[in-house]
Amino acid sequence: MAISASIKVKKPISDFSGPYFLSIAGKLLETDDSFDVLNPATGRVLARAPAATAAHLDEAIAAAKAAFRGWSALSYEDREQYLNAYADALEAQRDDLARLLTLEQGKPLATMAVPEVDQSISWIRKIAARRIPVEVVEETADHVVELHHTPLGVVGAITPWNFPVLLALWKVAPALITGNTMIIKPSPFTPLTALRFGEIAQAVLPPGVLSIVSGANELGSQLTEHPDIAKISFTGSTATGQKVIRSAAGTIKRVTLELGGNDAAIVLPDADYRSIIPQLFWGAVGNSGQWCVGIKRLYIHRSYHEGFVEAFVDYARQQKLGDGLDPTVTVGPVQNRMQYEKLKDWLAEIKANGYKVALGGVVDESRPGFFVPVTVVDNPPEDSRIVQEEQFGPIVPIIVYDDVEDAIERANDSPFGLGGSVWGRDRKIAIAVANRLETGMVWVNEIHTQGVDIPFGGHKQSGLGTEHGNEGRQLFTNPKTILIHKQ
Incomplete structure (x- = not known):
């Protein structure tokens, strides 16, 4: 059943027991199945999260693909306005998001959860102000060569349970400002804060630009294999990262992996x-x-x-x-x-x-x-x-x-x-x-x-590609060389 984003949910966000919804195409969707999310401080059920099906994922990808044409055609300045509005909307819910983060993840509220939410909001605003300019590679009397960076399309993000707000919004901001649309599949251990910030996004961003689908690990495989996903940005273990590479290889997806470390x-x-x-x-x-x-x-x-x-x-x-x-x-x-x-x-x-x-x-x-x-x-x-x-x-x-x-x-x-x-x-x-x-x-x-603006990426089996910095932002784009003959 679809619920209009303008209606939102039946309970205020401060009622952390739910309900929780998938965020797809500007709508909040219920699902037939759901799964338990535990409070790690008590071991008891905190809430139930919606379990998306393959059909839900297909719907989200189709909506993201449809939204890509209009979103990528916007200017950087227009997308910046949307992202700043999203940051404002998140900030209005900052205290409740931080408390929910502690409830589902366990981290201390004042010293870890609040700073995580605050840094995420600040990150969106800072990334929104960044640009990838057109570079003139060569110019002679006869021609000019320009290097452009064009958006990839629909980006799939798979995010972990240790920093479920920060590591997700770190991906959202550069993907969206460069003109992509995005679907996030959060960890089944910590889906609630992602579902809440996805809910907030539906009231601010154009439909289909950002969708959140929660579910079991199999949903991640379906995301990485889907032919309409142009890139996977994954943060998690090295073992799972190896599976992501194999799964994405069939359609030659772009892949960025931030994996384990010692x-x-x-x-x-x-x-x-x-x-x-x-x-x-x-x-x-x-x-x-x-x-x-x-x-x-x-x-x-x-x-x-x-x-x-x-x-x-x-x-x-x-x-x-x-x-x-x-x-x-x-x-x-x-x-x-x-x-x-x-x-x-x-x-x-x-x-x-x-x-x-x-x-x-x-x-x-x-x-x-x-x-x-x-x-x-x-x-x-x-x-x-x-x-x-x-x-x-x-x-x-x-x-x-x-x-x-x-x-x-x-x-x-x-x-x-x-x-x-x-x-x-x-x-x-x-x-x-x-x-x-x-x-x-x-x-x-x-x-x-x-x-x-500080590039971050692993060597050896700790990752592939870079996050943050201009290097990381460029990985959400295709380099496109345009050679122009002067008249």
């Missing part, structure tokens, strides 16, 4: 390590360790190893694990039972192998929800699973090194190459080390700075 932080021998403990801690444990560019391996020089572990653990003990709606909580639950069970397996393996645990290591399974304590593993072997693989949770291995050359080699000895960081007093030396890390992004004496 980011190393190298703290150099001259570092004032005590002053950077908070940055390193939150770089690893922020969002309960559930971010692709989180610090997954901390390399510490032997000369201050014991003092570092003591200071790191002392800082960790000051944090409070709990429901993200509690203003005193600084570390929330992990988002879903699947990840919760994986992390319990990690902890069991760490215990079975006799690795030294300086903090945490034991899950209170009598507690409702998916709570994993901050766990510090002191100097596990380099070939251990906790060092070699991506844990994606609040488990931090602190690894001792004696020689910087060895630390660099160990940091690079990974199939991943997403991000990394280097910390030291001598900035020249730190930059030299950063230049040798085989990753798409490296921070020096800071962590997790991002921006609309």
